[in-house]
Amino acid sequence: MRHFPRALTPWLFLLAPLALLITFTYAPIVNMVAYSFTDWDGVSPELHYTGAHNYAEIFTRQDLFEVFFVSGYYLVASAVQIVAALYFATILSFKVRFRNFFKGVLFFPSLINGVAIGFVFLYFFQDGGTLDTVLRLFGVHTDHAWLGSPVSANISLAGVSVWRYMGLNFVLFLGAIQSIPGELYEAAELDGASRWHQFRYIIAPGIKPVVTLTVILSVSGSLSVFEVPYIMTGGATGTETFVTQTVKLAFQYNKTGLASAAAVVLLLIVLAVTWLQRRLVPDSADNRMDLV
Amino acid sequence: MNRRTTLATAVGAAALLLAGCTGTGGSTKGADAKAPADPAKVSGTITVLTQRTDLVQDGTMDRYAAAFNRTYPKVKVKFQALTNYEAEVKIRMNTENYGDVLMIPGVIKKSDYPKFFASLGTRAERSKKYRFTGFTTVGGKVYGQSPIGVTPGFVYNKRVWKQAGITRWPTTPAEFLADLKAIKQKTGAVPYYTNFAAQWPLTSWTFVNGSVHCDTGATTELAEGNPWAQGADLRVGDTLLYDIVHQGLAENDPTTTNWEASKAQLAKGKIATQWLGTWAVIQFQDAARKAGQNPDDIGFMPFPAQVDGTFCAVVGPDYNQAVNVHSPHKEAARAWIDWFTDKSGYDKDNLAISPLKDAPLPTVLKPYEDAGVKLIELDDTAGAKVKLIDSESEVGINAPDYRQKLVDLARGARKGSLDDFLNDLGKKWTEAQRTAGS
Numbered sequence: 001m002r003h004f005p006r007a008l009t010p011w012l013f014l015l016a017p018l019a020l021l022i023t024f025t026y027a028p029i030v031n032m033v034a035y036s037f038t039d040w041d042g043v044s045p046e047l048h049y050t051g052a053h054n055y056a057e058i059f060t061r062q063d064l065f066e067v068f069f070v071s072g073y074y075l076v077a078s079a080v081q082i083v084a085a086l087y088f089a090t091i092l093s094f095k096v097r098f099r100n101f102f103k104g105v106l107f108f109p110s111l112i113n114g115v116a117i118g119f120v121f122l123y124f125f126q127d128g129g130t131l132d133t134v135l136r137l138f139g140v141h142t143d144h145a146w147l148g149s150p151v152s153a154n155i156s157l158a159g160v161s162v163w164r165y166m167g168l169n170f171v172l173f174l175g176a177i178q179s180i181p182g183e184l185y186e187a188a189e190l191d192g193a194s195r196w197h198q199f200r201y202i203i204a205p206g207i208k209p210v211v212t213l214t215v216i217l218s219v220s221g222s223l224s225v226f227e228v229p230y231i232m233t234g235g236a237t238g239t240e241t242f243v244t245q246t247v248k249l250a251f252q253y254n255k256t257g258l259a260s261a262a263a264v265v266l267l268l269i270v271l272a273v274t275w276l277q278r279r280l281v282p283d284s285a286d287n288r289m290d291l292v
Numbered sequence: 293m294n295r296r297t298t299l300a301t302a303v304g305a306a307a308l309l310l311a312g313c314t315g316t317g318g319s320t321k322g323a324d325a326k327a328p329a330d331p332a333k334v335s336g337t338i339t340v341l342t343q344r345t346d347l348v349q350d351g352t353m354d355r356y357a358a359a360f361n362r363t364y365p366k367v368k369v370k371f372q373a374l375t376n377y378e379a380e381v382k383i384r385m386n387t388e389n390y391g392d393v394l395m396i397p398g399v400i401k402k403s404d405y406p407k408f409f410a411s412l413g414t415r416a417e418r419s420k421k422y423r424f425t426g427f428t429t430v431g432g433k434v435y436g437q438s439p440i441g442v443t444p445g446f447v448y449n450k451r452v453w454k455q456a457g458i459t460r461w462p463t464t465p466a467e468f469l470a471d472l473k474a475i476k477q478k479t480g481a482v483p484y485y486t487n488f489a490a491q492w493p494l495t496s497w498t499f500v501n502g503s504v505h506c507d508t509g510a511t512t513e514l515a516e517g518n519p520w521a522q523g524a525d526l527r528v529g530d531t532l533l534y535d536i537v538h539q540g541l542a543e544n545d546p547t548t549t550n551w552e553a554s555k556a557q558l559a560k561g562k563i564a565t566q567w568l569g570t571w572a573v574i575q576f577q578d579a580a581r582k583a584g585q586n587p588d589d590i591g592f593m594p595f596p597a598q599v600d601g602t603f604c605a606v607v608g609p610d611y612n613q614a615v616n617v618h619s620p621h622k623e624a625a626r627a628w629i630d631w632f633t634d635k636s637g638y639d640k641d642n643l644a645i646s647p648l649k650d651a652p653l654p655t656v657l658k659p660y661e662d663a664g665v666k667l668i669e670l671d672d673t674a675g676a677k678v679k680l681i682d683s684e685s686e687v688g689i690n691a692p693d694y695r696q697k698l699v700d701l702a703r704g705a706r707k708g709s710l711d712d713f714l715n716d717l718g719k720k721w722t723e724a725q726r727t728a729g730s
Contacts, residue, residue, distance in 0.1 A: 041683075043382050044404050122489070127545035147547035149705045234491055236696040237547060237705055251379060252691045253683045254399055 029267075035260040042256035054261035064262065067240045070154060071222045077158035078218035081166045082211070088166075089173035090199055103174070110167035118231025121160045125232075150238030157239055160228050165221070169214050176207035216277055220270040242266055325410035325615040325626040328364075335366035336621030338392035338628060343377035343611065356638070360631050367624040388618040392625040395611030396428065396436045398690065402676035405435040409614040410622050412437060412629070422633070423647050424609035427672045436612030439633050440571070441645030443605045443657075443667065444499035447572050448565040449558055450591040452481045456564075461593045461603070461663065465532040468596040472541040475564045484536045485554050485563045488546035488699055491692035497567060498689045499606065500529030502670050503595045506604035515674035515681065515725070519689070520718035526689070527714055528597065530698055533567075534710050537702035546699055555579035559590065571610070573656050574643045592656055594665055603665040607645055677728065685724030687717055 036054055040047035058064055088106055092099055109117070124130040125146040135142055147153040184202050193201070226243040229235060235244040243266070250259035328334035340353075347353045348371045357369040372391060374380045381397045384390040385408060400408060411433040412418065418434045419425040428436035456475040462468040472483035487493035502510035504525040513519075519526040536542055543549060543563075557563045559580035566572075570592065577587035594603040613632065615625040632638060639646045643656045653661060660667070682689050694717060700706040701713055 041399075041401070043385055043399055044401060045407055122548060126548040126550075127543075129548065143544065145545040145547060148545055148703075153547070233489075233547060234692070234696075236488070236693075237700050248691075248693070249686075251382075252688060252693075253686050255683065 032260045033264055035257055036264050037261075038257045040256045041254040042250060043254070047257075050257065054258045055265070057258060058261055058265055064245065067242050067245050068223070070239060070241050071225065073154040073158045074161060074222035074225050075219065077162050078215075078222055081162045082169060082214055082218060084162070085166050085169035085214075086173055086211075089170050089177055090203060093174060093177040093203075094195070106170050107167040109164050110171070112164075114164065114227035115231055117160065117164055118228055121156075121228075122232055125156055147233060147237065147239075153233060153237045153239050157228050157232060160232070161225065164228070169218075172210050172214060173207060176210040177203055180206040212281060216274050219273055219277065223270055223273065224266060322406055323410045323617050323622065325412060325619075325622040325629075327626050327630055328623040331364050331627065333366070334364060334623045334627055336624040337368040337370065338619070338621050338624050339370045339372055340628065341372050341374060341377075341381060341391035341394040343374060343395060345373040345375055348373035352641075356632065356636050359636065360628065363631065363635075364624070364627050367621075367627060369628060388616075390616055392616050392619040392621055393613055393628055394616060396614050398679075401679070402428075402430055405430045405614075406433075406617075408617055409435040410617045410619070410626075411435055412615070412626065421649060423607070423645075423649055423669065424612070426669075427609050427675065428612050428614070436614040437629060437633050438609030438612045438647055439636070440610050440639045440642055441607045441647055442569045442571045442610055443607045443645065444496060444503070444567070444569045445595065445605060446565050446593045447558065447568050447576055448591045448593060449481070449561050449563070449589055451586075451589045452479050452561045452564045453591070455479050462596040463598045463603075465528065465535070465596055468532065469535055469539065469541070472536065472565070473539070476541060479561070479564070481561055481564045482543050482557075483541040484543075484565045485549065485558070486533075486537065486542050486546045486699055487549050487551050487554060487566065488696060489549040490551040491696070493551070493566065493568060494533075494692045494695035494699070495690060496569065497529050497533055497695055498526065499569070499608070500595050501525045502606040502668065503604045504528045504597045506599040506602075506666060506668060508668050508671055510606075511670050511672055511678060512674040514689075515677040518718040518722050520714040520721070529595070530695070530714060531710065532596075533695065534698055534702045537699050542699075542703075546703070556583045559583050559585045559587075561585075561589075570644060570654075570656055571642065592659070594660070603660075603663065605660065605665050605667050607667050607669050609647075610644075680728045681721060681724045684728045685720040687720050687724075 035047075037049060037051060038047045039050050039053075088102075092102055092106075096102070112120075126132075127143070127145065131146065132142065144152070146156045180202060185198060188198050188202060224243050225241045226247075229239045229241055230244045230247070233239045235241070235248065242262070246259045246262045246266070249255045249262060342348065342353065344353070353371045353373075357371070360369060361367070377395070378397050378399065381390060381394060382399050385397070385400070396405070396409065405428065413434055414432055415425050415429045415434050416432070418437075422437060423441055424438050425434050427438075428434055452475060453471070456471070456478045458471050458474060462471050475481055475483040501514065501519075502508070502525065507513065507525075510525060513525070518524065520530070521527065537546070554563060554566065555576050556579045558566060558576060560583055573590060573592055576590045580587040580590060594605045597604070613629050615622055615629065619625050633647050638644075639651075640654070643654050645654060645657070646652075653667075657665075678689075688694055697706060698710075698713065701708055701710065
């Protein structure tokens with residue numbers, strides 16, 4: 001093995017992950033971009049090149065962009081979700097009774113499959129379902145149709161999304177908080193810092209990169225919500241999001257070309273929003289700390 | 293060339309290769325699947341794709357295969373049940389590997405049939421014996437055959453309707469609404485259940501087409517006229533659905549309906565009526581048995597419209613079975629389709645209408661015979677064009693979206709008037725008519 005070039009070794013190790021990455025991520029994306037310039041219906045052996053026609057259609061049809069208003073509900077929900085996750089992570093990073101039990105309870109929803117969650121919550125919001133029953137225990141008698149009107153339905157669905165993703169944010173924050181050396185707290189306590197001061201001056205700066213990452217993920221997540229509305233309402237009653245709409249274009253109206261173009265547009269929007277966010281929120285002093 | 297450009301080139305090349313494989317090519321276009329001359333000699337292993345996951349799981353399909361083997365001992369039949377049939381088959385049809393026998397998915401354009409399926413014979417010859425040949429005919433050749441015929445209609449609980457004092461089928465939409473009101477007042481049952489959340493039961497309202505005016509050319513009418521013009525079939529059906537919901541004759545919260553549970557509820561008399569089809573009757577009878585109710589309480593009635601004093605019901609095919617044009621065992625595959633259509637008893641097991649022209653009507657439709665309901669078959673020559681207009685306009689007459697919006701509109705969860713909504717659909721449709729096919 002004397003003549004084995006050393007420079008090749010890292011590539012050998014990279015071979016498997018790169019092959020998978022190219023086959024299952026980059027090749028389909030390039031393929032999708034290619035379809036976005038055609039009129040393919042998703043199954044016919046024939047397809048024609050149509051130039052930028054699909055893109056022109058997307059940008060001239062107002063109805064395709066109206067669905068982004070729905071993302072507003074999820075954006076607000078993400079804010080709630082991040083604050084709640086941060087709150088629980090901070091509390092549970094201190095010595096609290098049944099700490100591990102609560103950690104488990106909060107993280108549990110992240111382990112459940114998104115489709116299963118959709119079905120569970122369908123029963124939850126049913127007329128006379130779990131939510132109504134629980135409310136009745138507290139003496140609140142309501143026959144409110146939770147998924148019945150656009151506002152109520154979107155708030156309900158955004159609530160489900162908070163329930164589902166908060167655990168993941170919580171674990172990320174908790175991990176970051178626990179990586180802060182314990183001596184810092186001890187020193188702060190000796191100096192007479194309160195819990196709030198500890199959070200403000202030790203924890204918050206310490207976990208900033210993780211928070212930035214979470215915010216970026218949440219914003220791009222809010223723009224591309226899919227599972228919860230798709231399973232629970234199928235986009236009915238004003239809960240259509242950009243992604244459920246794209247899926248409909250591709251698989252219901254067989255406009256795979258147009259849907260591919262819509263997917264490319266969404267990708268560009270998400271990239272642009274992320275870029276904007278990085279411009280607005282200045283980098284931390286130590287660039288190596290940044291996760292995105 | 294540095295590393296980055298090498299990688300980019302590799303990705304680009306891979307993409308070009310992939311972009312080339314969108315279809316199956318046309319090399320085998322125009323193949324025939326001939327019926328075998330000697331059943332004892334035909335051999336091979338064939339894979340049959342089906343959407344009936346339930347029948348594969350409970351062994352019913354294997355029993356059909358065993359019966360098939362008594363005539364064709366050398367053919368081995370395997371089944372693949374697909375839960376999400378349409379979507380999964382559509383993707384598999386980008387390869388050559390989509391079983392030997394399959395149901396033709398709705399997404400395939402009629403003009404593409406010869407590229408995907410082997411012909412079963414000419415229409416002139418097959419139409420003597422079989423129903424529904426027009427639905428899969430391209431250039432005079434037939435590419436598929438439905439093993440059963442279905443007709444849409446209202447599944448209802450006879451006991452509840454009787455309790456409300458109704459003795460005869462309503463003959464106009466207004467009469468139907470009055471009957472539902474009587475049911476609401478006198479029985480406490482939910483008069484009509486939309487099954488909004490399951491989506492496809494709303495889609496089936498499209499099948500009112502043809503029965504309103506007893507018109508065999510109703511599909512051509514869709515392709516050439518405005519389906520939502522005053523008095524047109526779809527407008528009549530959609531207006532009835534709107535009125536049912538608007539007048540509070542449907543369930544409280546349509547957004548969280550449950551299809552499986554609705555069967556037992558109808559059997560128990562908690563729900564009075566649902567718009568479905570003959571195929572559903574057997575499922576409701578099963579639900580009745582499981583719930584300890586009388587299965588004979590499940591009734592079936594036509595759309596409330598009459599032409600010259602008679603009801604009209606449209607008989608149409610279910611999924612059409614076809615032979616994969618790439619199958620190496622076309623004779624065996626053809627043998628299966630012929631046997632399954634003619635001799636399996638699948639139609640009787642499902643209380644469905646036989647695909648054979650000379651077969652008697654099933655017992656489910658006995659009341660239809662007694663009431664003199666006229667059964668018609670629609671001419672599907674314009675079927676391909678209707679599909680094209682439908683996709684182009686994004687109206688989706690075979691998708692649940694617009695009727696979900698209609699129901700939302702009717703119960704006030706969406707702003708606007710019924711007239712504006714239907715006129716807007718008509719506008720989209722007629723605009724697409726002008727561009728489609730050009």
